[in-house]
């Protein structure tokens with residue numbers, strides 16, 4: 001079985017999951033956090049080395065303040081409560097995006113979990129917060145320009161990206177049947193396999209991960225070359 005090194009998830013459908021049940025959207029996000037835990041655990045069991053999740057995009061600031069506050073509350077709580085467990089299980093937590101704009105207590109819990117898990121190597125869990133692909137590319141270009149560069153190599157550009165220490169995603173999964181990238185990993189997705197799953201994000205679990213891996217087995221990745229068979 002081909003096991004992907006890196007799977008990136010666009011977690012979509014929390015709001016619809018809640019609406020279908022007549023519940024507030026924030027309950028959908030809460031269920032979304034539970035689904036996230038199941039997915040991370042299943043990926044560890046399968047031997048995946050990096051899991052990325054799109055948890056808050058630069059465009060998500062346009063949502064109602066109540067929903068934004070609830071999301072950052074959940075992220076803060078998650079980073080606090082998982083710290084011990086992740087340290088024991090060798091999970092390294094990293095973040096992509098401009099975290100300096102997040103609520104202070106969220107920034108504090110993020111700093112702590114990064115620091116305490118930095119030497120772990122079972123799985124890298126990359127949480128994208130206040131992130132967008134275009135913003136990441138701009139950030140890299142502006143940093144390179146301010147360092148005085150006139151032109152750059154592909155390697156130098158990669159080194160200036162938030163994702164500099166991560167392999168490109170082998171698979172980008174989006175839940176809820178939507179088929180778009182929504183400004184996620186625009187540079188890193190050059191050779192990613194796209195898998196669109198109809199299930200809403202809160203319904204994801206280890207069986208969904210099995211299904212994704214099954215689909216991946218039938219993808220012929222050629223990276224611009226020709227097939228060997």
Ligand code: FPP
Pocket residue numbers: 011012013014015016017029032033036053054055056057060071074075078079127
């Ligand atoms: C998209 O569904 C989901 C989000 C914008 C937020 C996802 C965040 C979480 C699951 C919490 C993350 C927590 C941690 C710990 C990383 P939507 O609200 O757009 O759903 P809809 O399209 O059905 O309305």
